[in-house]
Amino acid sequence: MGTSKKVSSIHQELNRFLVFVIIIFAILCAFIYGCVRRILTAHTNEYMEVSTRQMEYEMNSVYDKAENYLISMAADERVQKLFRESEREKAMDIDYVQKLIIQAQNLEPAIKDIAFVNGNTTYSTIYSREELYELADKTTWNGFAWYGIKKTSMVILGKQENMFVYVMNVVEDGEKLGTLIASVPSAYFSKNIEEMNFFCALGKTNGKISFLFDNPEKEEFLEKIWLDSGKKEENGDWMKNIQISSRDAYLSALYVEKMDCYLIGANTMEQSFSNGNMRTLQGMILGCLILAALYMVGILLLLNQRMVRPLQKFHQLIRDMRSKGQRHLQEPVELSGCLEIQEIEEEFSGMVTGIDALNQKIFENTAHMYELELQKKEAELSYLRGQVDPHFLYNTLEVLRRQAIAKDAPELAQMAIDMGTIFRYSAKGSPVVTLKEEVAITRSYVRIQENRFMGRLKVFFMIPENLQKLEVMKMLLQPLVENAVCHGIEPKKEGGSVFIGARKEGDALLLTVKDDGVGIPEEKLREIREKLEAACQDTSRHVGIFNTQARIRLMYGPEYGIEIESSEGDGTSIFLKVPAKEMEE
Numbered sequence: 001m002g003t004s005k006k007v008s009s010i011h012q013e014l015n016r017f018l019v020f021v022i023i024i025f026a027i028l029c030a031f032i033y034g035c036v037r038r039i040l041t042a043h044t045n046e047y048m049e050v051s052t053r054q055m056e057y058e059m060n061s062v063y064d065k066a067e068n069y070l071i072s073m074a075a076d077e078r079v080q081k082l083f084r085e086s087e088r089e090k091a092m093d094i095d096y097v098q099k100l101i102i103q104a105q106n107l108e109p110a111i112k113d114i115a116f117v118n119g120n121t122t123y124s125t126i127y128s129r130e131e132l133y134e135l136a137d138k139t140t141w142n143g144f145a146w147y148g149i150k151k152t153s154m155v156i157l158g159k160q161e162n163m164f165v166y167v168m169n170v171v172e173d174g175e176k177l178g179t180l181i182a183s184v185p186s187a188y189f190s191k192n193i194e195e196m197n198f199f200c201a202l203g204k205t206n207g208k209i210s211f212l213f214d215n216p217e218k219e220e221f222l223e224k225i226w227l228d229s230g231k232k233e234e235n236g237d238w239m240k241n242i243q244i245s246s247r248d249a250y251l252s253a254l255y256v257e258k259m260d261c262y263l264i265g266a267n268t269m270e271q272s273f274s275n276g277n278m279r280t281l282q283g284m285i286l287g288c289l290i291l292a293a294l295y296m297v298g299i300l301l302l303l304n305q306r307m308v309r310p311l312q313k314f315h316q317l318i319r320d321m322r323s324k325g326q327r328h329l330q331e332p333v334e335l336s337g338c339l340e341i342q343e344i345e346e347e348f349s350g351m352v353t354g355i356d357a358l359n360q361k362i363f364e365n366t367a368h369m370y371e372l373e374l375q376k377k378e379a380e381l382s383y384l385r386g387q388v389d390p391h392f393l394y395n396t397l398e399v400l401r402r403q404a405i406a407k408d409a410p411e412l413a414q415m416a417i418d419m420g421t422i423f424r425y426s427a428k429g430s431p432v433v434t435l436k437e438e439v440a441i442t443r444s445y446v447r448i449q450e451n452r453f454m455g456r457l458k459v460f461f462m463i464p465e466n467l468q469k470l471e472v473m474k475m476l477l478q479p480l481v482e483n484a485v486c487h488g489i490e491p492k493k494e495g496g497s498v499f500i501g502a503r504k505e506g507d508a509l510l511l512t513v514k515d516d517g518v519g520i521p522e523e524k525l526r527e528i529r530e531k532l533e534a535a536c537q538d539t540s541r542h543v544g545i546f547n548t549q550a551r552i553r554l555m556y557g558p559e560y561g562i563e564i565e566s567s568e569g570d571g572t573s574i575f576l577k578v579p580a581k582e583m584e585e
Contacts, residue, residue, distance in 0.1 A: 488517025
């Protein structure tokens with residue numbers, strides 16, 4: 001049976017669903033990856049801002065401490081005396097100043113060195129004389145100030161350190177006596193930043209950049225970011241997202257007023273993801289996505305194995321049956337899969353088997369009805385063949401009756417009357433009569449047979465009065481009585497008797513015809529019983545019990561009919577069962 005529109009198979013639907021799931025999963029992965037990138041970058045940027053602000057605080061704190069120490073030393077009389085004395089008089093004061101420097105370093109470990117320059121006298125633990133003179137010459141202002149970042153000539157742990165340099169000229173009466181120089185390693189400020197692996201530097205408002213660490217690649221990139229960032233000319237903090245050389249970067253610039261510079265922090269997407277913690281988090285998210293993908297693949301494979309394939313097999317079976325015109329299963333259907341699929345297979349197999357059995361039953365019932373119709377026709381023909389032209393018989397019997405009366409033979413006249421009654425009864429009227437009428441016609445037949453047997457036949461009737469009006473088929477008892485007389489009593493030399501009785505059991509009327517004749521041999525009795533129970537009977541050659549059995553079943557159904565019992569030499573009993581229904585008026 002075709003459909004009005006084309007419908008996709010479950011396999012095609014599964015493929016479409018799989019493509020849809022892959023697309024959605026790819027979009028979801030891209031979305032999650034983008035969100036993770038933004039979250040991680042925002043986290044790193046936020047941490048960078050916090051770290052740079054902490055660094056700004058530390059720079060201001062160190063600035064204040066260095067300023068206090070240098071101002072205190074510049075105000076010390078012995079320091080001023082040291083700067084005024086000649087070379088030969090400075091020995092004792094130098095020892096005093098060294099003690100002050102050591103004391104300051106103990107109080108503030110961040111201060112790596114405090115140096116002074118005065119004429120030909122210099123003191124420093126990390127700078128050369130030339131470096132100190134250079135610093136002193138470039139310090140042209142009075143008071144305390146941040147000089148900048150300077151790389152020392154001294155190699156410490158295999159490298160030269162960058163130092164935050166703070167300077168202060170010692171002035172008396174407007175005359176410069178000397179210069180005090182405090183140095184703090186840049187590593188003191190940048191240790192947390194280097195752990196986070198983002199860029200940091202100090203930018204002067206004139207565009208010059210001082211880097212806190214030695215990394216040429218980072219210095220070049222950060223300098224490009226700073227120069228191309230379009231920074232504000234006025235002082236103040238600002239943050240912005242920029243793109244340099246196709247690399248997304250986040251720039252943070254905090255203005256340090258005391259030092260008149262910007263504390264610059266820059267973070268790129270690559271830097272965010274190069275951090276160890278970030279890589280771990282990224283790996284965990286990627287692992288979760290892979291597990292989710294494997295789980296989805298497993299679900300789809302299970303769905304294909306437990307549902308799609310069994311349904312495809314079931315669909316192919318139906319198509320094969322339809323194309324071959326089959327209405328039954330040539331072999332059992334076996335569908336592996338989930339419980340619901342197996343129940344569908346069981347129900348389908350049961351339905352097809354039931355339809356096959358129903359078709360077989362319909363065929364058998366149709367054939368049986370056809371055979372019953374044939375039997376009915378044959379029974380009617382058999383009954384008609386057993387009849388003689390009634391007009392000819394009536395006229396003949398009437399002549400015989402008149403001759404018998406004329407010759408004073410009343411028995412012969414009665415026989416003619418009884419025969420005429422029987423012929424008229426069988427040939428005319430309704431096919432159903434009352435039990436009373438059927439018994440009356442049977443009595444007529446019995447009188448004829450009693451004259452024939454000349455005292456060797458005795459017939460007894462036991463018919464209750466309350467059963468006389470029940471409806472029976474015409475010629476129901478007579479063939480059975482005739483069978484008892486001809487086959488039971490006649491072969492017996494001394495003759496015998498026949499008992500005809502009736503009783504009611506429930507909704508059924510039971511009629512009995514019993515004789516004490518010669519009986520029936522056991523083998524013959526078994527053959528008769530088999531013929532009586534047979535669904536199809538040949539009534540063309542049997543007008544007795546077989547014809548009567550066929551007529552009863554055709555009219556009343558298979559639950560009614562004849563049963564026979566006999567014992568050889570001890571007579572035969574025939575039991576007849578019909579519905580107990582009163583004759584309608």
